[in-house]
Amino acid sequence: MGEREKPIVSPCHGQCDVNKGVDLCRGCFRTIGEIREWRTASNDVKRAILEQVGIRKAASGKSQRVEITATLQRHPCINQCAISPGTFLCKGCYLYPDEVDRWHKMDQAERARLLEQIERRRRKYAESPSSSGAGRLKKTG
Numbered sequence: 001m002g003e004r005e006k007p008i009v010s011p012c013h014g015q016c017d018v019n020k021g022v023d024l025c026r027g028c029f030r031t032i033g034e035i036r037e038w039r040t041a042s043n044d045v046k047r048a049i050l051e052q053v054g055i056r057k058a059a060s061g062k063s064q065r066v067e068i069t070a071t072l073q074r075h076p077c078i079n080q081c082a083i084s085p086g087t088f089l090c091k092g093c094y095l096y097p098d099e100v101d102r103w104h105k106m107d108q109a110e111r112a113r114l115l116e117q118i119e120r121r122r123r124k125y126a127e128s129p130s131s132s133g134a135g136r137l138k139k140t141g
Helices: 031-038 042-058 063-070 097-105 108-124
Strands: 124-130 137-140
Touching: 031 042, 031 108, 042 108, 097 108, 108 124
Parallel strands: none
Antiparallel strands: 124 137
């Protein structure tokens, strides 16, 4: 049986000071959503949060608003938008239309979770060419 991965330690060091303008803790450089999410997050989500924390720390000389804007995860859209009639997923980014609409309102932890979901969807569905050449999402297993 494989070894269980050790849990990742929280970056919190008890110097909590939340900047209400951007909902960012000046002590650990996490957003309120990331702090709230931490206890139940997978290690993959925690690693994504820590990556953003590192970027924010490095940019800490800049204004808080610039830090948050610069560290938001990029939208997974690849500009090949077409909704599959069978799954209602976008064939380009594997998002549902409501997820596309909500992306800009999500915090980092929510986006990290959704990116994990997208990877599962990619593994579950494979592109197969249709007669029109547009492709159709097809369940693989």
